[in-house]
Amino acid sequence: xxxxxxxxxxxxxxxxxxxxxxxxxxxxxxxxxxxxxxxxxxxxxxxxxxxxxxxxxxxxxxxxxxxxxxxxxxxxxxxxxxxxxxxxxxxxxxxxxxxxxxxxxxxxxxxxxxxxxxxxxxxxxxxxxxxxxxxxxxxxxxxxxxxxxxxxxxxxxxxxxxxxxxxxxxxxxxxxxxxxxxxxxxxxxxxxxxxxxxxxxxxxxxxxxxxxxxxxxxxxxxxxxxxxxxxxxxxxxxxxxxxxxxxxxxxxxxxxxxxxxxxxxxxxxxxxxxxxxxxxxxxxxxxxxxxxxxxxxxxxxxxxxxxxxxxxxxxxxxxxxxxxxxxxxxxxxxxxxxxxxxxxxxxxxxxxxxxxxxxxxxxxxxxxxxxxxxxxxx
Amino acid sequence: xxxxxxxxxxxxxxxxxxxxxxxxxxxxxxxxxxxxxxxxxxxxxxxxxxxxxxxxxxxxxxxxxxxxxxxxxxxxxxxxxxxxxxxxxxxxxxxxxxxxxxxxxxxxxxxxxxxxxxxxxxxxxxxxxxxxxxxxxxxxxxxxxxxxxxxxxxxxxxxxxxxxxxxxxxxxxxxxxxxxxxxxxxxxxxxxxxxxxxxxxxxxxxxxxxxxxxxxxxxxxxxxxxxxxxxxxxxxxxxxxxxxxxxxxxxxxxxxxxxxxxxxxxxxxxxxxxxxxxxxxxxxxxxxxxxxxxxxxxxxxxxxxxxxxxxxxxxxxxxxxxxxxxxxxxxxxxxxxxxxxxxxxxxxxxxxxxxxx
Numbered sequence: 001x002x003x004x005x006x007x008x009x010x011x012x013x014x015x016x017x018x019x020x021x022x023x024x025x026x027x028x029x030x031x032x033x034x035x036x037x038x039x040x041x042x043x044x045x046x047x048x049x050x051x052x053x054x055x056x057x058x059x060x061x062x063x064x065x066x067x068x069x070x071x072x073x074x075x076x077x078x079x080x081x082x083x084x085x086x087x088x089x090x091x092x093x094x095x096x097x098x099x100x101x102x103x104x105x106x107x108x109x110x111x112x113x114x115x116x117x118x119x120x121x122x123x124x125x126x127x128x129x130x131x132x133x134x135x136x137x138x139x140x141x142x143x144x145x146x147x148x149x150x151x152x153x154x155x156x157x158x159x160x161x162x163x164x165x166x167x168x169x170x171x172x173x174x175x176x177x178x179x180x181x182x183x184x185x186x187x188x189x190x191x192x193x194x195x196x197x198x199x200x201x202x203x204x205x206x207x208x209x210x211x212x213x214x215x216x217x218x219x220x221x222x223x224x225x226x227x228x229x230x231x232x233x234x235x236x237x238x239x240x241x242x243x244x245x246x247x248x249x250x251x252x253x254x255x256x257x258x259x260x261x262x263x264x265x266x267x268x269x270x271x272x273x274x275x276x277x278x279x280x281x282x283x284x285x286x287x288x289x290x291x292x293x294x295x296x297x298x299x300x301x302x303x304x305x306x307x308x309x310x311x312x313x314x315x316x317x318x319x320x321x322x323x324x325x326x327x328x329x330x331x332x333x334x335x336x337x338x339x340x341x342x343x344x345x346x347x348x349x350x351x352x353x354x355x356x357x358x359x360x361x362x363x364x365x366x367x368x369x370x371x372x373x374x375x376x377x378x
Numbered sequence: 379x380x381x382x383x384x385x386x387x388x389x390x391x392x393x394x395x396x397x398x399x400x401x402x403x404x405x406x407x408x409x410x411x412x413x414x415x416x417x418x419x420x421x422x423x424x425x426x427x428x429x430x431x432x433x434x435x436x437x438x439x440x441x442x443x444x445x446x447x448x449x450x451x452x453x454x455x456x457x458x459x460x461x462x463x464x465x466x467x468x469x470x471x472x473x474x475x476x477x478x479x480x481x482x483x484x485x486x487x488x489x490x491x492x493x494x495x496x497x498x499x500x501x502x503x504x505x506x507x508x509x510x511x512x513x514x515x516x517x518x519x520x521x522x523x524x525x526x527x528x529x530x531x532x533x534x535x536x537x538x539x540x541x542x543x544x545x546x547x548x549x550x551x552x553x554x555x556x557x558x559x560x561x562x563x564x565x566x567x568x569x570x571x572x573x574x575x576x577x578x579x580x581x582x583x584x585x586x587x588x589x590x591x592x593x594x595x596x597x598x599x600x601x602x603x604x605x606x607x608x609x610x611x612x613x614x615x616x617x618x619x620x621x622x623x624x625x626x627x628x629x630x631x632x633x634x635x636x637x638x639x640x641x642x643x644x645x646x647x648x649x650x651x652x653x654x655x656x657x658x659x660x661x662x663x664x665x666x667x668x669x670x671x672x673x674x675x676x677x678x679x680x681x682x683x684x685x686x687x688x689x690x691x692x693x694x695x696x697x698x699x700x701x702x703x704x705x706x707x708x709x710x711x712x713x714x715x716x717x718x719x720x721x722x723x724x725x726x727x728x729x730x731x732x733x734x735x
Contacts, residue, residue, distance in 0.1 A: 027647050029679045030686040040683060041647060043640045045690075047478025047632050086446055184538040224693040228701065232629050235477070239625065251716030252618050255709045359712065 032148035035227055036141050046231045066245045067103050070096065096247060102362075103245050106257065140264075144230050147268050148223050150275035154336045155219030162212040170205045173198050201323050208334075215337045222344065226268065233264040244362065254362035262354035267347050274343025407590040411455045414597035415448045422448070444599065451596050454609075458589055465617065470495050470624060479628035481505050481635060496582040499620035502627040503575045506698050509634050510568060513695045517564075567699035574703065578620060585616020610718030618713050622706045630698040634691065641687045648680035 030040050038044045074096040081089030177199045181192040240256025243249040422441040429437035471492055474480050484492050484501040492498050533542035589612040595605030 027651075027676055027679055030683045040640050040687070041643045043636070043643050045633065045636050045640060046629075047636065049476065049478035050629065050632075084446065088446075180542050182535050182538055182540055182542065186538060189538065220689065220693065221696075224690065224697060225701070227690075228697050231633070232626065235479070235625060235629070247720075248613065248717060249618070249713070252709055252713040255712040259705070259709070 032152060032223075033145045035148060035223075036145045036230060038231075050231055050235065064104070064107060066242060067100050067107075070245050071100055074100065099247070099250065100245070103241065106241055106244070106362075140230070140268075143268055143272060144226055147272050147275060148226055150272070151219050151222050151340065154275060155215055155222075155340055158336055159212050159215040159219060162208070163216070166205050166209050166212060170202060170209070173202045173205065177202065204323055204327060211334055211337065215334070218337070218341065218344075222340075229263050229267070233260045236260045237264075240362075254359055257362050258355045258358035261358050262351040266354055267351045270347040270350060271343050274339060274346070407594065408455055408459060411593045411597055412452060414594060415452045418597060418599075419445050419448050447599075447602075448597065451593065454596070455593050458593065458609075462586070462589075466494060468495075469493050470498055474498070474624060474628060478632055479625055481628065481631040494582075495617070495620050495624060496578070499578045499581070499623040499627075500575065502624055502631055503571070503578055505631050506627050507568075507571055507575065509631070510571065510695050510699065513692050514564065514568075517692070564699070567703075570703060571699060574623070577615070578623060581616050581620050585612050588612030588616065606721035607718050610714050610721060613717065614710055614714040619706065619710050622709060626702045626706060627698060630694055630702060634694050637687055637691050637694065641684065641691070644680045644683040644687060648677065648684065651676040651680060 027041055028034060028039070034040045035045065038046055038048065074093045077089055077096075078093035081087070081093060176195045177193070177197075179193065179195055181194065183189045184191060236256040237260040240253040240260065242253070243256065244253030246253075422445045426438050426441040429435055429441070469492075471480050471484065480498065481502065483505060484498060492501050531542075534540045535542055588608045592605040592608030592610075592612060595601040595608060597605075
């Protein structure tokens with residue numbers, strides 16, 4: 001009851017928002033665009049220096065300086081190798097010269113920056129397009145913001161609405177299953193619970209409650225993960241470049257850069273396609289219930305109408321019809337959960353493989369994503 | 379909130395001094411490395427001199443190669459001496475603070491001063507653990523309050539005839555069921571977090587100790603591969619891991635503080651929107667739809683912000699407990715494996731840890 005009242009109050013408060021007006025001056029909503037533009041009520045959520053790429057220009061110059069110093073040291077080592085006729089030193093020096101040039105290439109690539117990354121985004125979007133005709137956003141802030149909005153609209157909002165109406169359904173079926181008819185005048189007779197059989201529907205609702213909670217938790221976890229990746233992983237890129245210049249810390253630097261490329265660029269680009277793929281998908285069960293059109297399912301009114309249909313079974317004492325209708329209706333909601341989870345699984349698998357691939361290319365051949373899970377959970 | 383005095387955890391306080399026998403490889407162990415290398419070189423010279431006499435001239439080449447390896451060991455010792463001196467001399471608070479990765483409480487205000495990488499990493503981990511206890515307390519109170527479940531019942535019977543329903547509970551038991559595995563996971567991750575504090579507090583000691591052992595072992599041919607493995611482990615646990623913690627947990631802690639600040643701002647705006655002047659404006663403009671909408675939207679925005687920021691705050695703790703340690707250990711494991719392999723003896727840090735567990 002408490003949760004229902006809370007949601008009812010929130011719903012009433014939301015009514016003015018339906019007119020799409022803006023809050024008083026200086027105030028703003030916490031939204032996906034606010035998360036990734038780092039401003040809520042004019043206050044930053046992450047240190048502005050982290051959010052501003054321009055802060056890293058000092059790190060780039062430092063990395064170039066370190067590479068230059070390494071070239072000098074490597075030259076000295078090569079000279080020592082010639083003086084002592086020591087092939088190991090000469091081979092080491094040659095390898096380090098090549099690695100130094102690779103580091104410079106990485107720095108130049110980063111300095112190319114947004115143009116190069118936007119091209120990468122377009123390329124990845126084309127590779128993993130599922131034929132929706134949508135184009136991937138051209139900047140990372142827009143990409144992350146759009147992905148967050150899609151997840152919010154298609155996992156969080158349906159999850160909350162499902163949660164509210166499951167609660168109402170549970171309350172209704174709890175009351176009717178507890179309904180008792182007393183035919184015991186003077187203490188002798190029988191008592192009947194004619195609608196006790198609808199307890200079966202309550203069991204279904206418990207399961208759906210769990211799925212709705214999982215949907216909310218998964219959506220929330222995904223948004224937080226995107227938030228952390230967006231702000232933390234660029235630091236890894238620049239730290240990786242700096243560490244990669246030293247032969248002793250090259251593996252760590254390579255691992256940093258591999259993580260950046262796989263999770264900052266590829267993961268959201270692939271995930272984005274799955275969050276938009278079903279916006280134009282027609283749901284076969286929608287024709288059975290007559291609730292959804294191809295692009296507008298579900299809505300709050302739609303959910304209410306759908307669950308009311310299930311109540312018709314009560315009038316005819318048809319538990320089977322009620323359970324079937326309930327399952328059929330909520331299956332539409334969990335279709336969104338399934339598609340998003342599938343997208344998340346595929347995105348993570350591809351990203352982990354890319355971490356290992358780029359790690360091998362960048363001097364960290366032993367960086368393992370999935371292998372670590374096996375080591376921890378075996 | 380516990381006071382910010384984590385000096386009890388900072389075993390590495392003396393790590394950068396030159397006079398501590400357990401933590402300083404420079405004053406005590408470097409001479410041992412040089413003496414050991416010189417002794418081995420003397421033996422190799424003797425072998426090279428004796429080789430023609432016993433008719434084994436190929437031993438001269440072998441002795442020369444081994445002598446060069448001893449020289450490489452001494453060079454490595456000099457390099458690590460320089461590296462350790464630089465690490466001890468540099469205070470990362472300035473560099474990391476310039477990009478907002480140092481919590482405001484860390485540069486020693488009222489607590490233990492932070493003047494090296496190890497101190498900064500321990501400080502970050504300590505502050506994060508305080509945030510975890512704060513969020514845990516909040517979660518406990520929420521679950522406690524949510525567990526008050528009213529029961530509804532009604533009866534319309536007369537003389538034993540009629541209808542009734544009783545004991546319909548607005549139960550939140552499903553939430554308790556869902557919270558149980560969450561708490562198990564949470565407590566498990568808290569233990570991991572505390573383990574990290576212990577590891578970090580001894581990281582400088584391990585840095586000096588393992589590298590010292592490794593350099594000495596490397597001077598002798600029989601124990602060279604063992605020495606290489608110790609050097610890789612020492613750099614991994616003693617330098618890479620504190621650096622990772624300083625960056626990742628610095629990000630988590632500073633973001634946590636910023637979100638708390640944003641929560642305070644939202645609460646202030648909410649009070650302003652519900653304040654007397656706002657209500658007065660609302661009442662006087664009651665028949666103006668724009669006034670109603672503006673009033674309602676401001677209140678809604680700040681209530682929504684409070685809820686969302688609270689969830690984000692708790693999520694940052696979850697990120698620090700689950701996602702960040704995994705990330706750090708992946709990078710650390712890759713470094714230790716590859717670096718030890720490049721020195722001649724591959725070893726896996728994560729296999730060592732999971733084997734122990």
